[in-house]
Amino acid sequence: MSSKPFGGAGRHVAANGWRVLRNGLGHFVFAAAAVCLFLIGAPTVTRAQQKLVIYSANDSTLNDLVFNAFTKETGIQVETVSTGSGVLMKRIQAEKDNPQGDIIWGVSRSLLQTNKAYFTPYKSSENAAIPTDFLDPDNLWTGTNVHLLVVTQNTKLIPEGEGPKTWDDLLDPKYKGKIAFTDPANSGSAYTNATLLIDHWGGGDAGWAKLKQLFANTKILNRSTQVFQGVGTGEYALGISLEYAGDLWASNGAPVKNIYPSDGTLALMEGVAVIKGDRNPDAAKKFVDYINRKDICELMLKATFRRPARTDLDLSKLPGGMPALSSLKLLPYDENGWTEKRSETLEKLKDLIQETR
Numbered sequence: 001m002s003s004k005p006f007g008g009a010g011r012h013v014a015a016n017g018w019r020v021l022r023n024g025l026g027h028f029v030f031a032a033a034a035v036c037l038f039l040i041g042a043p044t045v046t047r048a049q050q051k052l053v054i055y056s057a058n059d060s061t062l063n064d065l066v067f068n069a070f071t072k073e074t075g076i077q078v079e080t081v082s083t084g085s086g087v088l089m090k091r092i093q094a095e096k097d098n099p100q101g102d103i104i105w106g107v108s109r110s111l112l113q114t115n116k117a118y119f120t121p122y123k124s125s126e127n128a129a130i131p132t133d134f135l136d137p138d139n140l141w142t143g144t145n146v147h148l149l150v151v152t153q154n155t156k157l158i159p160e161g162e163g164p165k166t167w168d169d170l171l172d173p174k175y176k177g178k179i180a181f182t183d184p185a186n187s188g189s190a191y192t193n194a195t196l197l198i199d200h201w202g203g204g205d206a207g208w209a210k211l212k213q214l215f216a217n218t219k220i221l222n223r224s225t226q227v228f229q230g231v232g233t234g235e236y237a238l239g240i241s242l243e244y245a246g247d248l249w250a251s252n253g254a255p256v257k258n259i260y261p262s263d264g265t266l267a268l269m270e271g272v273a274v275i276k277g278d279r280n281p282d283a284a285k286k287f288v289d290y291i292n293r294k295d296i297c298e299l300m301l302k303a304t305f306r307r308p309a310r311t312d313l314d315l316s317k318l319p320g321g322m323p324a325l326s327s328l329k330l331l332p333y334d335e336n337g338w339t340e341k342r343s344e345t346l347e348k349l350k351d352l353i354q355e356t357r
Contacts, residue, residue, distance in 0.1 A: 050076045052283045055092065055275075057085035057188075058106035059225045061248070062304045069299070070290055076283045084186035084223050085111055092118050092275060102278035103287055105144070108188025109134075109269045110339045112141040119273040122285050126292035129310040134269050141273040143309035144291055145300075148243040148328070149193050149266050151259040152228070157237040164238070166263040167197060171213045180227040180236040181218040184349050189224065189268055193240060194349060195338040196266050200331060208352070215356040232256055242268075247305035247320045260323065264331035269309060 056063050060082065067078040081088070085107040092104060096118060104119075112119075113136075121139040124130075134143025151170070153163040157178075164170050170179060182190035197214065198207035219236065221227055224245075231239040232249035239245075246258035272291060274284045290296055297308035298318065305320045315322050338345065 050074075050280070050283055051079060052076050052103065052280055052287060053079045053081070053101045054287070055081045055088045055101045055104040056106050057083070057088055057104075057224075057270075059228070062106075062300065062306070065303050066291060066296070066300065069296070070287060073290075074283075074286060076286065084182075085188045086184075086186045086191075089115050089118075096276075099275050099277040099279070101275050102280045102284045103272060104275060105272040105291070106270055108192060109141075109143070109271060110192060110335060110342065111188040112136070112271055112273055113336075113339050114342055116140045118276050120276045120278070120281075122274050122288055124292050125289050126294075126310065129294065129312050130292065131309070131311060134271070134309045141271045142288060142292060143269045143271045144297075145270050146307045146309055147189060147268045147270060148260065148307070148325075149189070149196070149268060150241060150243050150246060151261065152231045152239040152241040152246040152249075153257050153259055154231050154234050154237050154255055155257055156255040157234060160257060163257075163259055165259070165261070167200060167214075167261050168263065170217060170238070170240075171210065173217070175238060176217045177219065178237040179214075179218045180221055180230045180239040180241075181215075182224045182227055182240075183220050183222055183353070185346050186222055187224050188270070189242060190240075191342070191346070191349075192266065192268055192333070192335075192338070195345060196331060196333050199334065200264065208348075212352055212356060215352055220353050220357075243307070243322070244305040247322070251305070251319070260328055262329070264329040266331055266333050267325055271309075 054067070063080055063082060067080065070076065071078055081091070081101065088104055088107065089111055092099070092101065092115065095101070116136070116138075119140040123139040124142050127135060127142070130143055134146070136142070151164060153160075164175070184191040184194050194211060198211055201207040201210040218240070221230070224242070227239040227241050228245040228249065230236040231241070232254040243258055246256050249256040272288055274281070274288065278284050292310065294310065294312060297310055298313060300306045301308060301313070302319050307315070307322065315324070
């Protein structure tokens, strides 16, 4: 796998598959490699040329795990562009007349909904195991994972019993500069978390005023992975984060625990979509089916603690000790409303961040 530069690499292959070299006399001779390809046969050439360009907002641990396994099983090479989900969507928008990617993966339902015009429909063979709430009715995206919004705590910096218990606790001045949060412009989950809290704190001016208090206590980082790492390594005592990140760092020996705020949290879906005009539609469809398969969902959960969107896995028998959704207080969230207001809300959030720096 390689990381694709933002300029977009061209894919140029000679029409007849031969490589030619010009000698000093001005004649063309076939390269020795071409003879080898001829002897091996055309099917091998086709297989070698299979490639999938995936725009992923997931961290490198998950990317490497899944892409390597996918290539091993299918022979399809994966080239990845990995950055924040908001940045990836802006790239897809900019490339709409000449798409450079085939798949976008690891982005929130809000971003998928907002950008449906840039996707092509595909109904996965795994859809029967996924709740309809996590499926687009027009098959323009498919839910893959469910995240819970949590506060991660470094228990070396703040002893386990002394951390915040609620979202309101994060407003305490004693936490100023100790809380990491991702810029909502670069993260779908951070946008959802910020707008969820606006509603939770009364909505309107009252909600925005409390969010401003929270932002004044935070360090705003460019990527979600910087929040995960910052708490795991002890750079920050607390992070407004996602469930899987805390479990992953704890499993690797870091002094990290997840706090499920007692005043409520949100089950947040992320998913996958095929980019409209992609150059490798068959490979793209194979990937969508692959990452939603039961065995691959279990693989991802065991290695990276991602809750699957599909419902036929018994989480109590899998690593992580994740609480059942039924045991948690889940807050209501006006996803459609905040999705419709996304552009204007992001501008207001940007201003709020600047005011509190």
